[in-house]
Amino acid sequence: MFLVCFIDCRWFYVFLQEFGHHVRLATHVNFSSFVKSAGVDFYPLGGDPRVLAGYMARNKGLIPSGRAEILIQRKQLKAIIESLLPACTEPDIETGVPFKAQAIVANPPAYGHAHVAEALGVPLHIFFTMPWTKKKLKLSPIAYFSTYHGSISHLPTGYMWSPHVVPKPSDWGSLVDVVGYCFLNLGSKYQPQDEFVEWIQKGPKPIYIGFGSMPLDDPKKTTNIILEALKDTGQRGIIDRGWGDLGNVTEASNNVFLLEDSPHDWLFPQCSAVVHHGGAGTTATGLRAGCPTTIVPFFGDQFFWGDRIHEKGLGPVPIPISQLSVENLSNAIRFMLEPEVKSRVLEIAKLIENEDGVAAAVDAFHRQLPPELPLQPASSEEDELPSPMVLLFLQLQKWSCLPFGM
Template identity: 75%
Template sequence: MFFTMPWTPTYAFPHPLARVPQSAGYWLSYILVDLLIWWGIRGHINNFRKNKLNLPPIAYFSTYHGSISHLPTGYMWSPHVVPKPNDWGPLVDVVGYCFYDLGSKYQPSEEFVEWILKGSPPIYIGFGSMPLEDSIKTTNIILEALKNTGQRGIIDRGWGDLGAHSNIPDDVFLLVDCPHDWLFPQCSAVVHHGGAGTTATGLKAGCPTTIVPFFGDQFFWGERIYQKGLGPSPIPVSQLTVESLSEAITFMLQPEVNSRAMEIAVSIQNEDGVGSAVDAFHRNLPAQLPLPTPPPSEKDEGPNPLQWFFIQIGRVCSLPCGS
């Protein structure tokens, strides 16, 4: 299995989809998140196995054991950004980032190239496919923060429609569809939503980073950036203001932050994430594939005490959602 965010239980940090304040709950957060997600999708998975793959259904606890700790897993991020926790065993590898090479085929417009060469490296600000409740308000916050800090900026329109209905000054460029691996090396710093791929590309380019998380693992990557000194504390989108964004830009432009970002960039550029991933895959292949033993049907498997406990937690957690 390969994934871009941690899913193997650890005491080092909480599950990316769980906001756990106390370290005592870190390990348990992986079990709870996994169980709740399974509870919502188990019917789809088992129907697919039965009707499309002609396989028996998965019984969660007897087959899956409540986590992926017993399964070979490769995590596709740099160990210089998030080192492998000490409590992850030999079945788990942190292989490094695996990048697409999109920038080598990109042909920017003459207008865009001229604008980039006209002044100092700009600040990139964009939130990709994230929705915005008020794109005009968010655009005005961005423009005012750039003005306050005296910086040129690139605003990526994205799915949130940033800049579409605003007067954009000459020192700000409104961009639509540009590969990040071409764009970020042109920038002095980046502000984005914190998706795993966008975060990786910014770090490889040596860009100090501010993450404005919306949901999911974006908060996790924001905290990792902050802990490494590669950017300020993440700013949840609901807390984005002219003041908070101005302070974040000022933080990123400090020479020591830029120096740390360049050091991480060199380390990432010297990694071979794809090669390490292939090596990990082959290393974990058994010499002979075992014949599958059909697991017991979920209908025949009564809940054991531990399973009963998690069922009750799942029901309580579902109450606020009206389930």
Template identity: 60%
Template sequence: MEAEVASALVGTCMPCNQFVLSYQIVDSMIWLGIRDMINEFRKKKLKLRPVTYLSGAQGSGNDIPHGYIWSPHLVPKPKDWGLKIDVVGFCFLDLASNYVPPEPLIKWLEAGDKPIYVGFGSLPVQDPAKMTEVIVKALEITGQRGIINKGWGGLGTLAEPKDFVYLLDNCPHDWLFLQCKAVVHHGGAGTTAAGLKAACPTTIVPFFGDQPFWGDRVHARGVGPLPIPVDQFSLRKLVDAINFMMEPKVKEKAVELAKAMESEDGVSGVVRAFLRHLPLRAEETTPQPTSSFLEFLGPVSKCLGCS
């Protein structure tokens, strides 16, 4: 994904420096989004001066330890990643322990087989009525019950009620997905993790960002079909995806992955990684941070000059 972003920004003169550029570009974009929060934390908690844009976006250009909070069973650590990079497992919020499901939902769940969850969170849907119609029709064709999370996209407008469809507002995924046989969602990292932890075969309908990546990883692990980009969402593709998820071997792989993830604790893992890389004593001199933006200009100028 990052290489594709870099290609779009610097033209077709790849492959020179494409992977270095991709990390620097994305690193700078991420820093722009989180800079205010980091500086607020530095100011109030650490009593440190703010970090500028140019000196802050430097993570990809320095020997800085990183901890990635995803499951190594879903995305194994690449062999060329060094000792200062750790893949520690997903982090989960325990929201189910304080959740009291509404009585109508409990009765509906008890009235039949486990349903398929379909929802896209807060992401906007161009034609929610049409997408709802496709979802309901696909459930009907495949003989499945379904929970449609209305979300912010406006899903769930039905011409008439269907007894095999339950329209849902907000509900903790860590509770809800345990009640489901499979899930269809946008592919956010947290939603993907919650579905896999619940041993749910997963279909991802990516909208943007890292969502296509998670869709590809889910398919590569055999726990879901190929992702369905939202602009290609159709009745035929959703029916095929549901049928794929209902294959016994897919459920077996989902259970296998969920069991592997049980032993992971992303919070403890990232704390251990932090302490392991923490210097035992302060450096005698504090090196001045270099600007990854200025470093970025060098490869770009060279790359733009490629013939």
């Protein structure tokens, strides 16, 4: 099967390839080398993840706060949408080897995945790291086109989190699976600098603090809050610079290490607790490492994971980035260092360690496939011309990206 994927979970796709599938992972060009290093084909999607992250942080979600923000988001969405169809049909950019998707794996915010699947007549399977199956409005579900012998009420969906952290609700039905966490396991090949290893070994386990790809309005102010909180609680700390330029100070105490980059699955087991933005992958890695967790959410599902961590007793009440202060962070650090919190996290860590989310995800994908798949047609001159459905999709792309007033 020729399979195109619009969600980054490399080992899931490596495992799919072991079953004989030809997998292409389509994502932003920033992640090209990251994808290729796992032996998975790469195809570039449009848009810049740094710009998208900045937009989400400034506007606290998808609703724009002004005309300038609307134009930024329109440009990004246009670039993404226009690259989806080529990602499913165009030959490999480097080798020229033909490629036509027979199935699509995507996350819900892929902006057009369902329409591409409909245009190509191929099955679509949703995988995501936050809940998207909701019935709050009590409306009839959208009936997506599928090759499942007609329309279905919703698409097959696999959620990539541990059922011990968020169990599957009983009313989600057989098309929805909670498969477990799917870890990258990058730490097995990581070689830390000697200076970093020596610093870790000089004292008690430090606290990790970093916000990954999240932009910061005032990196210096945030850094000072972190330094003061560490001093106030008497803790050693690792400050991860990330995309927000955190920890950009001329001089730091011997109790603080300023980190450029390190795989979390290697780093977190060296730490006593972690403070981060609440990304699904970072949260999962911290729990597997047995680290009490403080989540400082910026937007989106980060608030959900912050609340869930607190509800399970694995960390304090989440601190939104706008409310981060020396007092709040100091109290959170003291909460994480309580023995009973550590004990609860270690219990969860053991349960997660015994799960195999990648294998469960692959099983769910195969189990939800329709009985018959679209054949991979032989190349011909007719294949060079898009079908009427594809032409319609292309026209809809143009219409959706026109500026206001047209």
